[in-house]
Amino acid sequence: MRAGEVRQSAGMIQPGQLVIAREAHRQQLVRAVRRGTAERIRVGAYVGTEEAPESSFTAARRRAVRLAEAVHRQLRATHFFSHQTAALLWGCALWDTPEQTHLWQAYRPSGRAAADLRRHTGVIAPGQQARAAGLPVTSLERTVVDCALAMHPLEALVVADSALRLVPALDVDAARSILATVTRRNGTRRARWVLDHADAGAESPWETWIRYVCLRVSMPRPVTQVPVQTRRRMYHCDLGWPDHGVYVEFDGRVKYVDDGVRRGHDARREIEQEKRRADALHEAGIHPIRFMAADAAPRRGEESVVQRIARQFPAGMVRGFRTVPFLPPPPATRFGTR
Template sequence: MHSEREILLARDLPGETLSRARRAGAVRTVRRGAYLAAEHAEPTVADRARALVLQLGPDAVLSHETAAVLLGCRTWRTPRVTHVVRGYRRSGHASRDVAWHFGSVPADQRTSVAGLTITSPERTVLDCALDLHPLAALVIADSALRLPDPLDLEVARRMLAESPRRNGRVRARWVLDHADAGADSPWETWARYVCLRAGMPRPRTQAPVVTAERTYHCDLGWREHGVYLEFDGRSKYATSGQEELWREKLRFDAIRATGINPVRVTATGPGGVARVVARVSARFPDVVAAGFRVNRNLPLPD
């Protein structure tokens, strides 16, 4: 039908034309009343966002995780709904694939990506910090600091101070205070979140380790305590070739030759978060670990 990822709206097509296309399997449903030519891959977050804006009109401003994806940020999970801010409350039946947010977005808190109006990096991160699980918000904030036009944390903090919102402020402030551009993946953010939630001191991301060969970096490090952490995800090995795995072995051997033995953790296996916390805590001096207290404002990862 179309070579580009053009969104087709039911309201713009003759009923019989759409019916024939659906019966023939020539279109994919993006959302109710919006379709994509079947020759394309499954609808993306951007496809669903574009379809919604075409149906709502140009006054809609995309926000939260939707805006984060469009900005180029990583997310903890692929968003299941499209977030949109509108200046008036919805009436009638809610759409299950849309998260509506009532309010306004000033011009200086907006930007545009691929013709779609979205919230700025600062407004996006703040909205996520106020409304999402703090781990999900931290993943986005970490990633936003790595954008070509990176998140300005001071601007986001100022926006939080000026926000009339009462709920979620403590967690939002925590997210902004702990965002770190050094996280290379959502799982590295997960490991840092788990440690911080357990009351450990703030670690350094991409912590340097000087070896006889060169300076390597561990995912997290508490140099003053001699504690270092590496997150080992299954995908790390599933996508690595033999040569890359060999280089990783040499790297780890060189680090251990300095007397440093990083804790290698995963998010799987019995015990989950508790197991990871126990393994990392055990590397700290007893007098330090005795002072660790769980931050009750931070829920367990979901």
Template sequence: MSDDDRTLLIARHHDPAELRRATAAREIERVRRGAYRVPRAGTRDPHAHARDHLAAVHRQLDADHVFSHESAAMVWGVPLWETPSTTHVLQRSGASSRSARDIVRRRGLPERWVQREGLPITNLTRTVVDCVTTMHPLGGLVVADWALGRGLDRAEAVRLLAGRRRGVRRARLLLDLAEGQVDPPWETWLRYVAVRAGLPRPRTQLRVDTRAGRFFVDVAWQDHGVLAEFDGRIKYRDGAFGPGYDAEQALFDEKVREDAITERLGVRPLRFVARDARNPDGVARRLLARFPADVRRAARIHPLLPPPPPPSRAQSGSSRSRRQFKLPQ
């Protein structure tokens, strides 16, 4: 049993009066109807509540079921671009008129599924195909990028896609665009903005051998002399990656790296950070400005790629101490 299972409380197994008292005292909080948990303290995980919701649904459902779509992707460990607002589940029977609105039910259990963290989920290929056919294309591309870097058979995914009726054209595009040598979700976002703007397909993780060592550039159009990188600002905070992590040294090392790449290739990479997601059109304009006039004139917004949605915001838990909830023995 995982720690999450121990702190998740299903109402039908406990005294209603005690649950009401503990909720009023803020010793527990509601996850969904009939499910509660001890509040998380200090977490920065934006998907924590969604995972709690999924675990609660699993423990409340009596019928056979398998989690799918972004719910399965979350269990696989994909760093999803948007936090799921519902839990997706496959069952033998479809949704009834009284089905909960926080669950998306689909009819039919898959022949092949896997178990991770004690949860039944669709296999990796099925999960990717479900996501690229139903999610916002940026979210679907994040899933496909992540999965391709962890052994997804692209050809098998394309074959499975052949049996679908909706979203197939866009899904084929996303599977074609997917790259395994990226670090989702932010590098995926940068590439998505560029391709949506009508720029040529970039090369990812361009290797650059310099006097200071071997480095890799996130996104590159080497023929046009354009380089772009996403800069995660957290690496410039002391202790960001554990005790003793020196942010000042990281900043110095990054300056050495960037100077060496610029010296070797004759061009300084464009840098983008998380706040740039507020203005993806501005990001596209900055990229386009680096290209020759003929490329800029030919660039057209890709008709299958809508504007990217804003990313999920990390939720920091309250630092206030709370009394520990204890059920009566």
């Protein structure tokens, strides 16, 4: 809604409804906040309080989208959401939800610019402009390149992996062409690495995390979604090195909670299915190394993820594993049990 349109009433704010203060009756909005049926998400923007409980991760993503919608309705200058914000609007996975709303605009912000906005200054070429979730954004390829240039390589790899699973999917060659036009030096090497190692087979941020810690120490590139034929059926391990008989899986606790994966998800049935699957894999001679989020920070005396995987390889190979100098250790995340 823009200036001049009919002002909406804040007295009947629906759960999840976004209300811009300048478009609403102030006293009705104040009463809604006092009743707890609305909350302020940024200066001049309110949203109806959600009734159904959500996971912290889902709530954070929803809030980040609402913030982008609020910024769009408040800004009058031409803008395109970018980086993590655009990735979110495209439907990409994120290692962590952004605490700031990222956007490109043609002019530099004033010294009084809002702290919850991260404004990038520049002109977006017509071919790199798009719309996602009803908002102006950088194209998927430009979004991934921006993320690869600015973010931690693990965080950018999570975005790139998931972008390859979208329909239509990320065009990696087009992204490489965009990256080739970047004149800055800082970050380009990492960005090329991210594009070269993006893999649609990583079905969750934590699967990407396992790949990253392995690739960071120069392990051979793992195969994702490795097919394994058992007496029951064909199963797939999250990743592995079939030539060496090494398989890895990540267990998210969300699978073992009712409604954890989706509404109606049955945790007891999930446990039963996982037990049958594990038995079938073991009978087929496949013994995956299993990890959970807690393994990202092992206790004193415990083996690291890299150590547990590396000892499955021949000693001669392990001696050749070296940390890639430009790849930093993985960052922490606020959402450790997705």
